[in-house]
Amino acid sequence: MDDDELIASLAGGDDTALRELFARHAPWLAARLRKALPPDDVEDVLQETFLAVWRNAKTYRPRGTPAAWLWVIARNQAALLLRKRGPAAIALLDEGPLAADPAESAAVRADLATAAAAALGPPGCPDREVWRLMYEEDRPVAEVAELMGVPEGTVKSRAHRARRLLRAALGGAR
Amino acid sequence: MNIELTDVTRTFGRNKAVDGVSLAVGPGVFGLLGPNGAGKTSLLRMLATVLPPSSGTVRLLGRDPARPAARTEIRRRLGYLPQNLGYYPAFTVAEFVEYFALLKEMPAGQVPRAVAAAIERVDLGPKAKSRLRTLSGGMLRRVGIAQAIVNEPELLLFDEPTAGLDPEQRVGFRALIRDLGRQATVVVSTHLVEDVGAACSEVGLMAEGKVVFRGAPDELIAQGAGSELGDSALERGYSAVLAASRKRVAA
Amino acid sequence: MNGPDDIDLNRVWVNVAAEIWRRQPGRAERTAARLLRSPGLARALVTTPSLLLPWLIATTIVFAVGALTQLGAGQPLVWLIAPAVAAVGIAYAYGPGLDPAWELSCSMPVSDRLVLLTRAAAVLGVNAGLGLIASAATLGTHVSTGTVQLTIGWLLPMTAACALALAVAVAVRSAIAGAGAGAGAWIILVLAHGAAGGPAGAGSGLSAAALSSVVADANLYLPYLAVAACGAAIVAFATRPQRGLL
16 A cells, blocks of 8 residues: 555544554654654654644645655644744754755645635635635734734634634544 | 462362462563463462462462452452453454453553553554454454553463464564563463473473472473483473373372 | 664554554543542443443333333333343343453452442343333323332332342353343242232232232232342352352
């Protein structure tokens, strides 16, 4: 079974597919993460990565980029971990092994966009607009507030709601 | 010393299944050899706190299993794989191991991780969510091993554990008990001599309810020097000791 | 698995597997765990064969049919079927010899005796509850004989039948023997009592009044209690700790 089939299988609840995916990809993910993080953190990030894979496999669209998809999830999990540590740690995300690769991110964002369409409603409705501006076009909160003509607080709460709706649609992260 | 037996006897009617056995066993792997009917299973049942001795004293993990509170404490730290395990056909592997983890009063928070670790340790990961009725005999045996080790016991008792396992799985089992024997006392009762040879730090040979030999596997091999009965050094030692004990009984 | 030397990928996988293989207990189990102060006992309780959903549904249907027949035809039935149904349920509550993994259960900190007791009590309680509901629903038909007797008078024979069923099941190590003994003894008693005519005297035949006197006859209270006590004693003896496997 190739990776695309494995991911489809595990989206259907097949835990042995996740096992196989782990056996294939955990080693290189670990090596890549290890370049930026200490061993304990690498283990934590890997664990959260594959749990996220288990929960979000439904959003994956087969395009021959399973490795890139996995890496983006791993990087996001690393970012979550580092954000808790404070600004100094976050700096690790801008350069070096954990820096975001535009090509990889674009592919994953495209997948998310399709899922977003289903979960957030038609284009133009507030939740969808916020999602598009903040996460698909990566604009800062202030700019989004100006473009939409609403206070920053409203933007933040809409973004929060959009994330919640998306999470629920994608199968519930804890 | 995790096991201390002093002159322990167990009678069933007029049959003396265990006859005056005194044994002290510490951490490591202890192989209990002997022909069928030698009293190995009755001895193991006494170690598992399932059967009381007819006479003599038993001390397990420094406690007296005749007293209910101490018996419960021993059982929390015990792992037991009986010869005939039986299983619940509708349960999955994970549900079965978890059930006994809960009955062993493991703290609920530790249970999922312990269950996963035990299942992976016996190489049943791909079958974790499969129902027991779909498994082969060898796999069911490994499920039994998993429930025995799930609570990381200090005292592990295996009664004929390798029945149904293919040679490769037996190698895996020997590696497992060697590993477990580093911290715990592991007693493996079997009539297959080769099963234990390599993995045990000590062996004991039972015949007609008595322990007729106790020592390192090498010493058992030495007993068989010059004997013709048996295909391997260990088997020759085993047969020689058994023959000598029968002569003693007849005399 | 081979990653960097200082990363234990097996440990990482075990942690992932722990999350995806874990079972989330239902609300009934969580409540039972709190009340019984033992997650193991709660799990044993919710896996009782005669408390699983199919069995519960079947029992409810039997009681419902009994109640509806009573309402329709005026024939008292709830008191008649309750003891038999409960006896069968109790025999399948699992005990020594009925539990395939029995030898292992005997070596557990949560003792097999406690598991059996909890399960039997739950089955008895559930059956008694269902019977009481059916009885309450058919209150109007108990006009001729004493209301109280027919509404709850079957609780005592139910307990006796259950004790008998459990004792036989445990002693003979067969659920079906226990079920047969409990239900069978009850049916024989009912028919014998009806044939003898009850308080109306021999020859009044298998009338409703004669049959139902088997729960209403005060002379039977002591025998029922005696059977219940004997059954309980047998079960207590057969499940004593460290009895071995005889």
